[in-house]
Every structure is written in structure tokens, then in C-alpha cells.
Amino acid sequence: MNIGEKVLSILRREIGEDEYRHYIRNLIYDPELSRSDRACFHAPNIFTARWIRTNYAETLAHLFELESGIKPKIDIRVGGARRPTSPAQIPQGVDSAKNSKNAHLNPSFTFDSFIVGSSNQFAYTTARSVAEKPGKQYNPLFIYGGVGLGKTHLLQAIGNYRLGFGDRIIYTTLEQFMNKFISQVKTGTMDRFREHFRQCDLLLIDDIQFLSRKEQTQEEFFHTFNELHNAGKQIVMTSDRQPKKIAGLVDRLRSRFEWGLMADIQPPELETKIAIIQKKCELDGIRLDKEIIHYIATHMGDNIREIEGTIIKLNAMSAMLNQPITLEFAKNAIKDQIKEKQENITIDDIVRIVSRELNVKPSDIKSKKRTRNVVNARRIVIYLARNLTPNSMPQIALYFGMKDHTAISHAMKKINEIVDSDENFKVLLEELSNKIGSESKETE
Structure with missing residues (x-):
């Protein structure tokens, strides 16, 4: 083990397995280009390189200094050195760029750029397993979850991973599959259609729920599925719901969708949303203060595409108006979106x-009880109601059976004082806000 590998091993123990796997695992030390005053590493893409330079370069330099007595400059390069892939070797002469274009994949949708949290850990792990050993297990893989949670990202990450192996990859939405089917039925060229979809190594289908009640398309997809599956080719599908909840889906297709493995993606917890925003900012070169990131993560719901769009909007407005992105600027820029969610x-x-998370009865929160835990829960409800709903202080007072809004005003003042002095309490409020946003959306 050379000094670079030793340093990475020490770093792994220091930062923990999850963080190491997400950010450092694909970093490769290059002893030939390194010197005593410079440690050279290779990252798989520009995003990972930037992230490591920003967040780990100083730590790496310090660990080198502890090992050698010299603190080197950390040089993170993109590409270059590669670990040997065993047992299978990546075929030589593969034109990945051409394959990516033909497969209609977004090159930014990779496993490295996917933020993993408890809400999507299982889907990420199974998608990665399928990418590493397609057609061997979990075939088909059926990924389901709400809008904007990362299903398409994982679907295309599998395809992008396989590009270097020379696989023939087809990525398509169900709508595109259906339109192509209808078009070639009309022109009498179904042989061409079947040849296109049945001779691939990896079929990636997005939004499979739109097969609902499309009888002819279901019939054709059934035979395509069978041809590929019998040939040991990998099939991966995404949907906004489980197969059993797709109305108008014939039983034989539903049973096949359930043959392999179903992996769901849940709405992200607050910590994951914060990490996603930080990563988006890093990728696009956008600087947002911690307070602004927390505000967006807490108030913008769970749709990751919508959150990313908000970040781009803030940056564009800042550039056009020549104003820095402050918290007030951000609040004003997205106030209409926040209002819509609050409703x-x-x-x-x-x-x-709040009663569930703090283990306090709902009836106690709405009562006149003055025990410490009940008063604390009641204040939190008042604070969140004022910030997460369009209700005025008199309306909140009416809900709690209070004479007027002065008690609400007092509770707000007390909570704000605690927020200013207690970071843990502030985090609790943010986590509660995130859960309220997620669960109220689920019950719509």
C-alpha cells in the first residue's frame, strides 16, 4: 500500500463509510505524478473533482503531513488513472459519446452525482447492483416513487454506467415507446420497431404507469419484455406507483413487473435535501449561505427538480438585478411558490x-394544559402554523380558543428567542417543517 492509498484508508475511518462511499470511493491516487510536495489524485468527473477540492483537500493534505512530515498541495484531476475492472474488463475502442447520444441519456445523471439518503438508499443500492451485473439479478428492476424524487436520475445512471462496456442501451419514456409503436403500425413497419427494441442489452423505460388501459401497447410491450427477459437482457422501469396500483394493467404484465425487485424512493429527509442543494450549487458555481439553503430545503417541498429550478431562478434574478442573494432576496423571489404550498x-x-414526533397528545396541545412538554409543543405548533400556513395570528388564536392574538404573538417571540440561542432547537423546527410539507402533500 503506497502513501496515497494509506491516506485514503485513514480518511475512510475518519469520515465514516457512507460519506466515503458517496464522495471518495472513486478517487484514485497516482504515485507516478505525485511528489513530496504534491499529491495527485484522479476523480471520475469534474463535479466530483470540484467537490473533493472544496471539502476534502485540506484534510487530505493534513493526513499526508502526519504520514510523511510534509504537507503537499492536493492536485485533483479529472479522468486519467483507472482501477482495473475485475472480473470483467471494459471493452477497448468503445465510443461512449456516440453510445450516449444514441441511447438518449443525460451524461450528468450518474451515480456519483446522486445524493444518497435514507429515503433513497435502497433504490440507489439496487440500481448500482443492476448496473454492475445486468441481467444477473433483480430483473426486471422496478423503481417507483413520487414526482421529482430521482427515479429518472437513477434509471439513466444505470445506462451511463454501462456505456463504457459497449452495451446497446435504449432509454425511452413510455409515451415515446407508444408513439413509435402507433406510428410504425400505421406505416406497416413493425418489424423495424421490434428489431429496435428487442435487440438491446439494456432497456430503460420511464413512466411505465402510462401503459394503463393502452391495450395494444400493453400487448406489444408484453412480447418485448418476454424476448428480452428470456435472452437475459436487463429491463429497468420507473413509475409513480407500484404495479398493483396501476389501474388498467393486464395481470400478466403486472406479474412480470413484480418478477424481479421493486424499489421505492421516498420523499427526502431534510438532511438529504440540504445535501442536494449544496451539490447543485457546487455544480453550477452558485454561492448560497447556509441560512438560505435551509430555508429552501424547509419550504420548497420534496420535488428535487423544482428545488433545482428554484436555485437556477435565484441565480438568474441575482445576475439580472445585480443584487446579492440574501435571505430576504430569496424569500421575495420564491414567495408565490411558498404561498401555493402553504395553502x-x-x-x-x-x-x-408535532404530537406524534414529540409524543404529546393532540388533545393536550389544543387544551389549556400548562405542563412544560405541552407548552413547548403548543408553541412549536403556533410557530409552524404562522410560518407554514396562510393563517393570521387572530385565526390561529381562534383555533386554540384564545381571546385574541396577543398570546400567539407572545409564543412567537418566545420561540424566536430559543431559535436564536439553540441550534439544536432550530434543527428540530426545520425537520418538523420538512415532515409537515411531505406528509400534507401525501394526503392531498
């Missing part, structure tokens, strides 16, 4: 979730 949240939603 879907009720005080009852807040009471239900």
Missing part, C-alpha cells in the same frame, strides 16, 4: 405531526 397545509396537519 395545502392545515393547522390540523401540524398538530398531528
